[in-house]
Amino acid sequence: MRKSRISIPQTEMKILFAKSGNVCAFPGCNMPIIAESGDNSKPLAEMAHMIAYQDDGPRADPNLPILERNKASNLILLCPSHHAIVDKFEYQFNVHVLREMKKRHEEKFAPSSLNIVPPQLIKEPLHASLLPLSRLPLVVFSADTQFRKSNVLDLFDMLNTHTNRSILYAFELRDKKIYTFHDLRNPDNPFRGTYDQSTVESLKSVELWDSIDGHRLYVALLNRALKNYLKKKGVAYDPLHYRYYFVPDRNAIKRRFTYTSLSGRQTTKSVVINPIIKATGQPKPYWIHLAANLSFQHVAPMQWVLTIRPERHLTKDGFEPYTHASIGRKITRIKSTMYNWQYLQEIQLWREFLTNAQKRRILKFGKQSIVIENNLLKENIEWPGIPEDQKKFVSQEYPEDLFTLSEVTVLGQEEEEFYEDLFLDEYEE
DSSP: OOOOOOOOOHHHHHHHHHHHTTBOOSTTOOOBSEEEETTEEEEOOEEEESSOSSTTSTTOOTTSOGGGTTSGGGEEEEOHHHHHHHHHTTTTTOHHHHHHHHHHHHHTTSOGGGOOOOOOOEEEEEEOSEEEEEEOOSEEEEEEOSOOGGGHHHHHHHHTTSSOTTOOOOEEEETTEEEESSOTTSTTSTTTTSSOGGGOEEEEHHHHHTSHHHHHHHHHHHHHHHHHHHHHTTEEEETTTTEEEEOOBTTTBOEEEEEEOTTSSEEEEEEEEOOBOTTTOOBOSSEEEEEEEEEEEEEETTEEEEEEEEEEEEESSSSSBOOOTTHHHHHHHHHHTOOHHHHHHHHHHHHHHHHTTSSEEEEEETTEEEEEEOOOOEEEEEEOOOTTOOOOOSSOOOOOOHHHHHHHHHHHHHHHHHHHHHTHHHHHO
16 A cells, blocks of 8 residues: 655755755756746756655665655755656666765755865776667568457467477567568568468668657567567566566476676576575565566667666466565565666676577577677766775676677678668669
């Protein structure tokens, strides 16, 4: 049950505003809290909770007494844009980060008699929790089909008759048509017999990206491909919470995964586990599955990335969804202890799982492909840092070797010939 929100006391508000100097506390933001708009002052202040007021809010901590949650010590003054950012990316902007942000911001407006010594800056790389996509299908094929969402199981029955189990069946059924990355002109494509060959059309991806419906269609196909690929690796999708999660071993139920940790050592981690009650040693009535929100994002005109956000998924017995009313609080409590190092460790685990610990992972659709590069985008920064958070990546790079270089070179040649043939008239011009 959500707690009824109690208004922030006037005393606490005055303390917060007095210490914030009429400026958003986010580093580098000079947005005034009261902005002049014509003849009237327009208030822009938003008092953000570092530890959420509600138990299911960003950075929640059910152990913090309710009366402490609306105190100035738990509030930070932000402009609307940065308030939205810190709540959306609650793991990057965890309680420790926000407290340090608040401390350094309020120090700038403290009396000069305190003789505050400027902090010593450190240089380190800032890693983004996303993997770049170096190749994407440049064409989506469509054709009329008798299949609809109502009889899609019949379509799957036809697809399952094919002997090649490595095929990724990424497709969408819309407007009485089937859409896919596979070349429907090719009589040997995996969808043969499921559509009208005379109605095949090719749609340029870049043109689809420019329209709302086309962009959604393209993202849906990318998601279908990812779901199909991960299903073969024992990962399921929870559409209710938009997250992928490890499914258990059918025999042992518990499941473990070995990967190279950030310290460079081989580490085995439980990805499906039944937690134990410490006091009694008895198992709890639910299972915890490592999970992640994996999302394709179009970040620049010709650049897409795959974002990774570690999550948790709960089941009753390793298989049946856990639907107890306390599920939100349990997951929030679990995630509230996931600080930067553990968060980065799980990103490391997922990137190795996604790419089989290789330089890149190639998902093929005949002559087209999605190529997921196994390197986290990073930018070198200079900042004060966070106390006791100076650990560094050791094993984040995956070197190119003759095999991986040859693989991507051959792939590029095949795709160039394919697109040259497909867009012959444009190439001739």
